[in-house]
Each structure stands twice: as C-alpha cells, then as structure tokens.
C-alpha cells in the first residue's frame with residue numbers, strides 16, 4: 001500500500017462512498033444491501049460477467065443464510081429452484097449409514113449451485129438496483145487506508161488507469177485477491193492450517209446417483225458425492241496434495257469412485273463426462289482482525305475453510321450481511337457500532353466452522369491416513385455418531401450451521 005497521494009495534479013475523479021473489490025457472493029451481497037437503500041458504490045471485478053456466472057464451486061447453503069438472502073430480497077430464484085436436503089449418508093466397510101438431520105433437528109440444507117446464486121446477485125445488483133460494476137479490471141491498488149480518504153486505483157478493461165476516492169473499501173476478492181496482502185503482520189495475525197491432503201474436485205455431466213449427499217470413508221481415501229442439479233453432480237476424491245489432475249484419467253476416476261462409494265444396496269453410480277477436474281490442497285487461514293483502517297475484508301479474503309464441511313460460501317454471506325448492514329448504518333445514520341464490532345462479530349462463527357472442518361477432516365481422512373491409531377479413533381467417532389442421539393444432535397448442529405444469533 002502506498003501512502004503518497006495518487007492524484008495526478010488537477011484531476012478530481014468521482015467520489016464513491018464504498019468501493020467493493022470482487023464480485024463473488026460476499027462482494028455482490030454487500031453491493032446489493034447498499035443499493036437497496038440507495039447508497040452509491042462500485043464493484044470492481046477482474047473477470048468477465050460471463051465467467052463469474054459460470055464458475056463452478058459451492059452448492060450447499062445453510063438455512064439461516066437463505067433466510068438472510070430472502071430478507072434482503074435476494075432469494076426469489078433460489079427459493080423456487082433450490083433443492084432441500086434432509087439427510088446425508090456415510091458409507092464405510094461396505095455398509096450404508098443414513099444420517100437423518102431433518103428428523104433430528106427440524107432443519108435442512110439447501111442445494112443451489114454457486115454460479116446460479118452469483119448470476120442472481122449480479123442481475124439484482126446491476127440490472128435491477130442500478131449498481132455500478134466494472135468487469136475486466138487489473139492492477140487494483142489501495143491508498144490511504146488508514147486515513148479518512150482512501151483511494152482505489154485500477155486499470156480498466158481498456159487499459160486506462162482509474163482512481164476512485166471513497167469512504168470505505170470492501171476487500172471481497174477471495175483467496176487469491178490483493179486486499180488480504182495489505183493486512184501485513186504488523187496489522188493483523190494470520191493463522192494457517194495445512195491438512196497435508198489433496199482433493200480431486202470433479203464435476204460430472206451426470207445425474208446424482210443417490211437421493212442425498214454421500215461421504216465414502218475408505219482405506220483408499222475419502223470420496224464425496226453431492227448433487228448440484230438434475231444434470232450435474234459434484235464428486236471429490238482424496239489424493240496426494242499437489243497431485244496432477246492429468247494423473248486421473250476418466251476410467252481411473254470412475255473406478256476409484258465405484259470402489260470408495262461402493263456399499264451393499266447402494267444404487268450404481270451414473271457416469272458421465274468430467275467437465276471439471278482440479279486438485280485442491282486442503283488448507284485454511286483466518287485473518288484477525290478482518291479490518292485495517294477503512295478496509296474491511298469479507299469472505300474468502302478474510303478466512304478460508306477448505307471445502308471439507310461446505311462452509312466457505314455460508315461464511316462469506318454471513319460477513320456480507322453484517323458488513324452491508326453496518327455500512328448502511330454508518331452511511332445513512334452515522335451509526336458506527338456495526339463497523340466497530342464487525343470483525344469480532346464475524347470471527348465467532350469463523351472459528352466455530354474452522355473447528356468443525358478440522359473435526360470432520362479426521363473423520364473423512366483417518367481411515368486412509370495409514371496410521372492405525374487414527375483409523376481406530378475415526379471408527380470410534382463414527383460408531384458414536386450412529387449410536388448416540390446426543391452425539392448425533394451435536395454433529396447435526398454443526399453440520400447445519402448455527403443460528404444467525406450465534
């Protein structure tokens with residue numbers, strides 16, 4: 001970050017109350033909350049609109065997150081098209097174990113692919129609420145964050161250098177963005193955890209092969225099955241971290257999935273063309289505080305949870321609800337309470353979900369760890385999960401996510 005004035009002499013670019021960096025679920029939700037009450041803002045995004053509307057990623061949303069979107073007028077399509085999931089299934093030792101979380105708790109999950117949510121959010125922001133969004137930007141730089149007059153500098157899609165003076169900057173540019181790097185060790189603590197495990201993330205042009213999410217616990221490694229739509233299914237295969245996706249031919253993928261997800265009475269896997277195949281190294285981080293001066297981080301820019309427990313998009317939305325509401329209170333009523341407490345209000349849920357991801361990782365990966373002690377404790381946890389109602393309830397509470405009041 002440069003502290004020198006970035007204005008060329010004589011130029012006075014247009015001021016915006018808020019500049020949002022990144023058009024993912026976090027940035028677009030903040031933008032929509034601001035536009036709902038007429039606060040002017042601009043969203044800067046490196047990719048094109050077509051790209052972000054098709055980028056496949058998450059799919060599982062927690063009830064409170066959907067209620068939060070609904071309250072802000074952002075869930076009409078979702079409520080019409082998303083599937084409700086009431087149970088999940090573990091497969092181990094050739095047997096199937098159903099976990100009926102709706103029956104246990106009265107709560108369910110929603111499945112709605114992230115590209116559809118992003119499409120809805122961009123449409124609402126840009127086409128309905130009249131929000132300013134600039135795609136294809138490069139070289140985003142932030143100036144004067146610890147002053148009352150920050151400035152965002154970037155190169156637009158025509159190669160022109162642009163400046164936007166503003167009051168607040170939202171860093172919602174994901175795990176590979178530029179804003180997190182500004183929270184240097186003298187400004188924030190970054191805690192990291194590396195699982196030392198890779199997941200081959202796959203999208204198959206094939207209908208789901210089961211009526212719910214399936215977790216395969218197998219000596220060869222974890223395997224996951226998650227519906228995305230009637231035509232597309234997400235699969236995961238545990239693999240060495242840094243593995244080359246080219247090591248996984250079509251035949252090898254389907255043969256491993258059949259082995260790791262195989263169980264007595266399980267329907268056969270519906271195979272299809274693999275339209276996404278990439279290796280994710282399972283690691284997490286948390287930035288504390290999520291704020292420096294006038295910069296507020298949200299979503300993956302502030303904290304990453306490996307997709308082990310399907311929590312990342314939910315956390316991004318939680319941050320966005322709190323930050324959007326806090327910015328509105330500040331900019332319309334001069335009430336700074338929300339912004340002052342923002343980081344702390346987010347981090348409780350962030351750490352809770354981090355802890356659950358770590359716990360779940362041991363369940364998924366213990367059997368294939370090569371460590372008989374870890375394999376034994378994993379099996380004990382699973383037996384307890386299926387036999388103790390109290391253990392089942394505790395698991396369901398964390399799997400489904402806490403209430404917004406948490």
Ligand SMILES: Cc1cc2nc3c(=O)[nH]c(=O)nc-3n(C[C@H](O)[C@H](O)[C@H](O)COP(=O)(O)OP(=O)(O)OC[C@H]3O[C@@H](n4cnc5c(N)ncnc54)[C@H](O)[C@@H]3O)c2cc1C
Pocket residue numbers: 021022023024025026027044045046047052056057058059060061114137140172173174175176177178201280298299300301307309310311312313314315316
């Ligand atoms: C395979 C996979 C499966 C997942 N499954 C789930 C799931 O089931 N449930 C769940 O809750 N989570 C899941 N997640 C996590 C979820 O996708 C992320 O947590 C979520 O996308 C975070 O949203 P975000 O808005 O913070 O960041 P992002 O969605 O990453 O958005 C950031 C945006 O910023 C843009 N950007 C980056 N750098 C810049 C820059 N310098 N300037 C301007 N723009 C920039 C990016 O192009 C992007 O559009 C999954 C992730 C993966 C990879």
